[in-house]
Amino acid sequence: MKIKSERNIFQAYGAPIALVILLLINCFTTPNFISWSTISNLVTHSATVMILGIGMTMVIATGGINISVGSVMAVSSMVLAKLVFKDHIITGVIVCLLVAVATGVITGIIITVFKVQPMITTLAMMYALRGVAKLLNGGTILNYKNQDFSNFAYVKIAGIIPIHFVIVFVLAAAGFILLRKTRFGLYVEAYGDNPTATKIAGVNTILVVTAAYVLCNVLAGVSGILEAAATTCADPVNMGLNKETDAIAATVVGGTPMAGGRPNVFGTICGALILQLITIMINMNNVPYSYSLVLKALIIVISIYAQNIKK
Amino acid sequence: MKSIDKIFPGVKALKGVNFNLKSGEVHTLMGENGAGKSTLIKILTGVYEKDGGQIIFDGREVHFTNTLDPQKLGISTVYQELNMIPYLTVGENIYLGRYPKTRKGIDWKTLHENAQRELDDMGLSISSRERLNHYGTAAQQMVSIVRAISLHCRIVVLDEPTSSLDTKEVETLFGIIAKLKAKKIGIIFISHRLDEVYAISDRITVLKDGSYEGTYKPAELTQYELVRKMVGKEIIQEGINTRNYDGSNKEYVVEMEDIFYYPKVNGVSVAVKEGEIVGLAGLLGSGRTEVAQVLFGYAGNASGTIKVKGNKVKIKAPTDALKNGLAFVTENRREEGVIPNMTIRENISISGMPQISRWGFIQRKKQVALAEKYIQRLEIKTPTMEQKLKNLSGGNQQKVLLARWLATEPDLIILDEPTRGIDVGAKKEVEELIKEIAGQGIGVLLISSEITELVRNCDRIFVLREGKNQGVLLKEDISEERIMKQIVEHDPVSREVLT
Known part of the structure; x- marks a missing residue:
């Protein structure tokens, strides 16, 4: 006997449907929209938010939030730039990711062991890590010249597909599998749905929640690497600035409930694309950029409204 | 309530259920989980809309489309889970949303005087100025009943009020119920405890799988028959342990x-x-x-x-x-x-x-x-x-x-x-x-x-x-x-x- 899934369809498929509709509208209304370079731009420009969004989805699924990801990007990219400056590319990448892990462990432990609210903990981490990033190079931009490393961001598979496609695809697939096919994923969703019951069910909730913050920050580290490579510099002031809000917006539009529960990685990816598509659409139609912010706000509010409709 | 129907996707939750309540009586609803007790109550309190049948209140047919309509008529529910604000005082909880006002603001003096009078009327030793969470579950429940009375209600629904009370508290509650009866308020009582049901009810209505099984006076229905009507299969009464456990050589x-x-x-x-x-x-x-x-x-x-x-x-x-x-x-x-x-x-x-x-x-x-x-x-x-x-x-x-x-x-x-x-x-x-x-x-x-x-x-x-x-x-x-x-x-x- 089959019963109809009573999951709200907007929560499950709202974001992909909205994305397709937006793409179709643009095909007809925006001049020169149908071209490979538009698609390519769309993905490369939203890659950072998509990668951050995957991590944010995990954290929000536990019922938490992480507003420190922008600062994590800044710190890890500064560490990376320092090492790449001395031509240690591999070491740079490894150390940068280890720094991200360390920040995640600290955040996770403050939240789980000392029971400080995620919003406050990550707010503190946001300030602290931004400060650390500035201290690392006296608050100034660190330029480096390393052709091998900066070329990496411009690699094109088969001459046309930017490396961003591959990175985002691999990370999104990994995130999806992790959240839907593993014990960890089940624990994350269960914790978001009922933390007390999950703890009593014998789940090591401290480990699970900390791991979610660690993974989220590692993904922020990856975004930091990608951005630092593309710009041949690390800017402690502007790197990752306000990116956390975009990542949260993408997650919410994508259909992961803010109160915790079922994570929707595919939705988050579509959410990030929708937000970027709006910017591109506004640009290509010669409308001032400021309008795109208003339009994004509308999309966020409408999507939450649709997800809250019962059946 | 006459031949009430309620259909949920996949299930017919209520099939022609009849229920009537006289003023000043305690009418108990009995049934297994899933029998439709809660659904019936939710229709009466306007949480759900009925799919068929009639609700007649004081001889007039009424239609409830939201939870405010029944409250205006004086139907009040004391839920299993208390819906009150623990950090406010008892008095504030009783008059929540209806504070007496003077030109300067809330008239605290009148509020607490009135609240205290209501509490004393019920013979409760509860202070209106004390914070609600100072008292235990039982007292909090009494306060929510007092709130219902202060709303001049005609019907009070008590949904499993005794599940978290001990014997003495149950007695106090029953005392209050007797006072409500004296005020000609009709009471719909829901409980799983048979002894209590028999002690307090004037009439008992039995539901089973959403169907109406009948309404009886407690004297006409033995506990055994009641249980049989609810579950429809023989159940063993008050058995003794039939296991033969010998733990002498067990670890x-x-x-x-x-x-x-x-x-x-x-x-x-x-x-x-x-x-x-x-x-x-x-x-x-x-x-x-x-x-x-x-x-x-x-x-x-x-x-x-x-x-x-x-x-x-x-x-x-x-x-x-x-x-x-x-x-x-x-x-x-x-x-x-x-x-x-x-x-x-x-x-x-x-x-x-x-x-x-x-x-x-x-x-x-x-x-x-x-x-x-x-x-x-x-x-x-x-x-x-x-x-x-x-x-x-x-x-x-x-x-x-x-x-x-x-x-x-x-x-x-x-x-x-x-x-x-x-x-x-x-x-x-x-x-x-x-x-x-x-x-x-x-x-x-x-x-x-x-x-x-x-x-x-x-x-x-x-x-x-x-x-x-x-x-x-x-x-x-x-x-x-x-x-x-x-x-x-x-x-x-x-x-x-x-x-």
């Missing part, structure tokens, strides 16, 4: 000695052998639940020694307990057990993950097989294992939680009030299951406030009082009378602990 699964957990537990010792059903008896607040929480690592700082299969262990968190082969079905199903938005399959398998996953990946086939096995074995009623757990009835949710823990293949299972809030039929099933579990060699620690339930099922009973061992009863000594005697007085005969 202890768990031994707890000198457990202290401030302030509720002050030196308790309890032990369970394999395949034995051990009961923890005692009044509310005797430390029964807390002992279980300590054993499962869910309590904070506790001291004492715990041995599992003869080895001393440290249990600091439920994870440790799980690793030591312990299982814990808690008393608060909704807060501490059910993961509401996840499927039955996921809810059953969450604790047994280590057995059904490899390298952290869930092995879907094993997971499905596990869920299937326990759905069948425990006869969990659901169309599919992909149903969200929140959509099942209380009894079936309880079975899912039992399944979750049985799937971990434990050596000891702690059952804290396993039959609370589930209907008579499901109760019987759960009790049979407990015996079956013990029959497989799993130790059972059973906590219940229903002494007869302990008498029916236990091989040994530890009686607790104010966080201390009061005595132990072995199989042949176990009787309701002996337990109650031990609770109230020191019974030197069986004072030795841990035989």
